[in-house]
Amino acid sequence: MRKLSLADLPDGGTPATLAAIGQGWGPVQRGGISRYDAPGHRTHPESDVHVHDVPEIFTIVQGAGVLELDGVAETRFAAGDLLIIEPGENHHLVSDGDVPLVFTWMHLSPVDAGSTSV
Template structure:
């Protein structure tokens, strides 16, 4: 997993810039926006690892928490952070802030 902020993007985060974050990654193939009101909410709430065969980028719009991988807290995040999850990496976002966690997610295709 890599963590950047929106300010780290040279042109504010156009789709071309987002795809350029990973070599060989193509355009956004699906995505959405999610909101979780309760602190302690864990995305992908299954007991097995949660992985994809494509890269996933989360943009944290509001709130804070941490990324969990293989049952371990690996990185904290807050509003303005981008979380770049490579293909095959287990990932769950856990909300721990006082305000609801709001984020966008995008799965990128391959070129």
């Protein structure tokens, strides 16, 4: 897992920045935006293991909370943070801010043999 701030992005988050963040992976495969109103909301049930075989990038738009990574809740996040989850990392976001947690999520795609990453 890597944590960056929007201020760390040299060009404001253009496709070139996404390519650098996800170096070695293809373009965004799918994504969305989520909102959780209640403090303590966890993105997946506590009993679930939630992993992907591709990186996932979260951009925290509003709110704050803690990232549980491989069963340990120790990484704080707030609006303006980017969280880059590596393939195979068990991850869950838990909201604990005073305002609803709003974030975008993007799964990068594998690079096909013979093609280049973006």
